[in-house]
Amino acid sequence: MPKKAAGLTARGVVALTAPGMFADGGGLYLSVAAAGAKKWIFRFMLRGRRRDMGLGSASVCSLAEAREKAAAARRLVAAGIDPIEARKQEEAAAAVAAARATTFKECAESLIASKRAGWKNAKHQAQWAATLETYAYPTLGALPVAEVDTGLVCKVLEPIWSEKPETASRLRGRIEAVLTYATVRGYRSGENPGRWRGHLAEILPARLAVSRVEHHASLAWADVPSFWPRLQLADGLGARALELTILTACRTSEVLGAAWPEIDLDAKLWTIPAGRMKAGNEHRVPLSDAAVVLLRKLATVRTGDLVFAGPGPRRLSNMVMLQTTRRMKVAAVPHGFRASFRSWAAEATSFPADVAEAALAHSQGSKLLDAYQRGDLLAKRRRLMDAWAGFVTGGGRTTVTQLRRA
Numbered sequence: 001m002p003k004k005a006a007g008l009t010a011r012g013v014v015a016l017t018a019p020g021m022f023a024d025g026g027g028l029y030l031s032v033a034a035a036g037a038k039k040w041i042f043r044f045m046l047r048g049r050r051r052d053m054g055l056g057s058a059s060v061c062s063l064a065e066a067r068e069k070a071a072a073a074r075r076l077v078a079a080g081i082d083p084i085e086a087r088k089q090e091e092a093a094a095a096v097a098a099a100r101a102t103t104f105k106e107c108a109e110s111l112i113a114s115k116r117a118g119w120k121n122a123k124h125q126a127q128w129a130a131t132l133e134t135y136a137y138p139t140l141g142a143l144p145v146a147e148v149d150t151g152l153v154c155k156v157l158e159p160i161w162s163e164k165p166e167t168a169s170r171l172r173g174r175i176e177a178v179l180t181y182a183t184v185r186g187y188r189s190g191e192n193p194g195r196w197r198g199h200l201a202e203i204l205p206a207r208l209a210v211s212r213v214e215h216h217a218s219l220a221w222a223d224v225p226s227f228w229p230r231l232q233l234a235d236g237l238g239a240r241a242l243e244l245t246i247l248t249a250c251r252t253s254e255v256l257g258a259a260w261p262e263i264d265l266d267a268k269l270w271t272i273p274a275g276r277m278k279a280g281n282e283h284r285v286p287l288s289d290a291a292v293v294l295l296r297k298l299a300t301v302r303t304g305d306l307v308f309a310g311p312g313p314r315r316l317s318n319m320v321m322l323q324t325t326r327r328m329k330v331a332a333v334p335h336g337f338r339a340s341f342r343s344w345a346a347e348a349t350s351f352p353a354d355v356a357e358a359a360l361a362h363s364q365g366s367k368l369l370d371a372y373q374r375g376d377l378l379a380k381r382r383r384l385m386d387a388w389a390g391f392v393t394g395g396g397r398t399t400v401t402q403l404r405r406a
Contacts, residue, residue, distance in 0.1 A: 218336025238320030288389035
């Protein structure tokens with residue numbers, strides 16, 4: 001039974017150490033546990049049922065504060081309202097209000113953090129953050145994510161939709177992803193104002209209507225053999241990197257990141273790890289005799305693991321090959337030689353398209369096909385790359401007819 005007292009005092013609350021329930025009056029009790037912990041209890045009867053409502057620890061809630069809480073609870077009981085249920089509703093409403101106060105920027109940063117482990121490289125993460133920082137945050141960043149509507153999304157997109165269609169399209173997708181994340185987390189509700197189909201597609205012009213497909217400038221495949229001797233006379237690691245790019249048809253980033261432990265010159269094979277590939281899959285590159293000769297020359301001046309080491313521990317900059325083509329006054333960019341190779345394979349040889357696409361480390365465009373075609377066609381690609389190297393280094397003397405018999 002609760003121990004009765006003619007009201008409590010602040011000093012008495014501190015002095016009480018015996019376990020039990022000590023009444024203050026009006027349904028307010030101080031509960032003292034055997035271990036010494038003290039907490040406030042409001043005991044009341046409602047619809048014939050007795051209930052105990054915790055009002056907090058006596059270490060943080062004074063006697064005066066406990067009396068105020070008990071008085072407020074008594075008023076609710078007098079009105080037929082359960083103060084415990086009322087408090088639950090208030091806490092739930094406060095949680096919803098706090099969630100809805102979460103800003104668009106906070107939501108975006110939380111989404112990026114949650115997706116970081118699944119992204120292939122830090123560059124993708126940086127692009128996400130930079131795009132939102134530059135274009136979305138000035139308008140949406142400080143706003144509660146629950147308040148972002150179609151008008152605000154359009155305010156972000158419209159200034160760059162025609163001027164920078166590729167950037168605008170990616171930005172729209174990222175805004176949509178942030179708003180979807182916010183909905184799943186309970187920070188907002190309703191339709192997603194960032195979605196394209198059936199929504200923004202009715203407001204903004206289609207991307208193809210405002211953009212021009214800009215391909216990487218490339219040499220016609222027939223002109224590559226005449227360019228090759230000029231390139232061999234050019235000085236610098238940038239020229240050598242461009243030579244390897246042409247001979248392997250690899251991406252410039254893959255070439256500039258090439259490391260000697262990836263390369264087996266005796267087996268004439270370069271294995272690029274998944275982490276350095278755009279598609280996230282390991283890529284084996286068959287090396288032609290010309291590529292092996294080039295790499296053996298580079299090995300004689302090796303200074304570390306990187307084939308194309310720049311100043312300090314880093315690889316060469318992405319600009320080195322582009323600067324080489326500019327100095328040579330060639331109307332092509334390094335990446336464009338992949339297009340030269342692909343056009344040559346299609347127009348001048350009978351090698352199957354899937355072999356040429358595999359050489360470029362392209363997906364076949366079908367998840368079903370990719371699932372069943374597990375091999376990388378290495379043997380066939382080796383014949384293809386040998387033929388390409390022969391064409392490039394042979395001054396174009398190899399005829400189309402001979403290639404078609406390969």
